[in-house]
Amino acid sequence: MATKVMTFYGTSIGKKVVMAVTGFIVFGFVTVHMLGNLQVFSGPEKLNAYAHFLKSVPAFLWTFRGLILISAVLHILAATQLTLQSWSARPQGYAVQRYRETTYAARTVRWGGPIIGLFLVYHILHFTTGQVHPSFSDNVYNNVVTGFAVWWVSVFYIVAVAFVGLHLYHGVWSMFQTVGLNHPKWNVWPRVFAVAFSLAVFAGMVSVPIAALAGLVRPV
Amino acid sequence: MDFKLKVWRQRGAGDKGAFANYDAKDISPDTSFLEMLDIVNERLIAKGEEPFAFDHDCREGICGTCGCMVNGYAHGHQGGTTLCQFHMREFQDGETIWIEPFRAKAFPVIRDLVVDRGAFDKIVQAGGYISVRTGSAPDGNAVPVPKDDAERSMDAAACIGCGACVAACPNASAMLFTSGKIAQFARLPQGQPERIDRVRHMVAAMEQAGFGACTNHAECEAACPKELKLDCIAQMNRDLIKAALVK
Ligand code: FES
Numbered sequence: 124m125a126t127k128v129m130t131f132y133g134t135s136i137g138k139k140v141v142m143a144v145t146g147f148i149v150f151g152f153v154t155v156h157m158l159g160n161l162q163v164f165s166g167p168e169k170l171n172a173y174a175h176f177l178k179s180v181p182a183f184l185w186t187f188r189g190l191i192l193i194s195a196v197l198h199i200l201a202a203t204q205l206t207l208q209s210w211s212a213r214p215q216g217y218a219v220q221r222y223r224e225t226t227y228a229a230r231t232v233r234w235g236g237p238i239i240g241l242f243l244v245y246h247i248l249h250f251t252t253g254q255v256h257p258s259f260s261d262n263v264y265n266n267v268v269t270g271f272a273v274w275w276v277s278v279f280y281i282v283a284v285a286f287v288g289l290h291l292y293h294g295v296w297s298m299f300q301t302v303g304l305n306h307p308k309w310n311v312w313p314r315v316f317a318v319a320f321s322l323a324v325f326a327g328m329v330s331v332p333i334a335a336l337a338g339l340v341r342p343v
Numbered sequence: 344m345d346f347k348l349k350v351w352r353q354r355g356a357g358d359k360g361a362f363a364n365y366d367a368k369d370i371s372p373d374t375s376f377l378e379m380l381d382i383v384n385e386r387l388i389a390k391g392e393e394p395f396a397f398d399h400d401c402r403e404g405i406c407g408t409c410g411c412m413v414n415g416y417a418h419g420h421q422g423g424t425t426l427c428q429f430h431m432r433e434f435q436d437g438e439t440i441w442i443e444p445f446r447a448k449a450f451p452v453i454r455d456l457v458v459d460r461g462a463f464d465k466i467v468q469a470g471g472y473i474s475v476r477t478g479s480a481p482d483g484n485a486v487p488v489p490k491d492d493a494e495r496s497m498d499a500a501a502c503i504g505c506g507a508c509v510a511a512c513p514n515a516s517a518m519l520f521t522s523g524k525i526a527q528f529a530r531l532p533q534g535q536p537e538r539i540d541r542v543r544h545m546v547a548a549m550e551q552a553g554f555g556a557c558t559n560h561a562e563c564e565a566a567c568p569k570e571l572k573l574d575c576i577a578q579m580n581r582d583l584i585k586a587a588l589v590k
């Protein structure tokens with residue numbers, strides 16, 4: 124066995140495992156985020172109290188934000204390296220290439236990443252720091268409801284969250300495959316899990332702008 | 344049946360290459376794809392033109408030598424078959440057929456439709472074997488193997504190394520080939536002593552050959568004439584993670 128072995132991260136599989144683990148962390152965050160958003164339906168007191176609670180212990184908040192940020196940076200770094208590796212692996216493309224198995228989610232997973240990244244910049248300036256929000260205040264509930272009352276903002280959110288859903292679907296399924304959890308006996312379960320969770324996250328997230336547009340939640 | 348062929352012609356690695364048009368007239372529907380190419384080539388030779396080069400050997404789907412992209416599909420659109428076992432009846436009369444070599448940086452074109460798949464040999468040389476004393480064959484059933492393991496090992500061992508997985512992969516990744524060789528041994532008792540070293544070395548050889556990175560499109564699985572499954576890749580990933588955790 125004469126080939127020089129590589130470091131784990133040096134292999135594409137190692138980078139993919141890093142993507143799976145960091146993706147799992149961000150996926151967990153997105154799920155909790157979605158569940159938190161649903162509190163808008165319990166009224167302003169509940170949501171504002173929840174928002175207040177999240178920020179009550181700065182050490183906790185910043186540890187959490189740091190973990191998400193580090194995960195995102197590692198996820199993007201590994202994705203960039205893997206993408207460059209794949210692009211250089213076929214210098215001359217096919218005149219005709221047809222696919223039989225791949226999904227729309229799989230084909231857009233790479234470009235979905237940067238699109239979601241740009242959306243997040245807007246999202247943070249909109250709801251976390253408030254620079255691009257028309258009437259930002261300490262009242263989180265009002266920020267949400269008045270923010271989404273602008274129809275094109277809501278449409279933009281819904282489209283962005285659709286990308287998040289697609290990215291999650293391919294990402295969550297890939298995560299199982301990458302860490303080696305795939306066996307002919309229970310092959311369908313990772314797929315079922317990926318579909319169920321990405322749909323749940325999508326539905327939960329878009330319910331808020333839809334409710335704001337429909338006037339089901341109003342500013343106080 | 345009549346066909347219009349668009350065949351990739353390239354004199355060698357240095358040549359840019361281009362598609363050339365040929366007519367394939369009066370072809371029996373029961374002609375295999377390679378026989379159709381033979382007929383067109385014989386007619387070219389009779390006209391004093393240069394025939395195009397393509398790879399083939401056994402013509403019974405077991406050696407893995409044949410293969411090109413046919414209308415965008417590795418080994419043609421039928422699925423679960425090699426190009427030599429694929430027949431012209433699968434096409435419509437009068438159809439235009441695009442014929443291209445398998446394309447990947449690790450598979451440089453030698454001539455026309457023939458590519459150098461030596462990168463696969465390097466991967467196998469890196470660990471696609473078990474080290475045993477040669478001599479008389481061991482007694483049958485001396486080493487008991489659970490039926491399920493034996494069958495899953497055989498499924499992985501069905502790989503004929505044709506390269507369709509790389510060709511069909513949007514990333515030109517060789518994960519299915521490499522993992523097939525790894526899974527074949529990982530599922531047998533004889534493969535255990537060298538299991539960790541094998542996955543380390545074979546994955547390193549795969550990366551060093553310049554293949555792309557898998558994004559789980561599963562196009563390899565769909566293109567594989569021997570129908571290897573993605574669980575081979577999962578097995579390889581699992582074993583490489585294990586290898587990273589020990590030592
Ligand atoms: S020529 Fe041997 S598999 Fe096709």
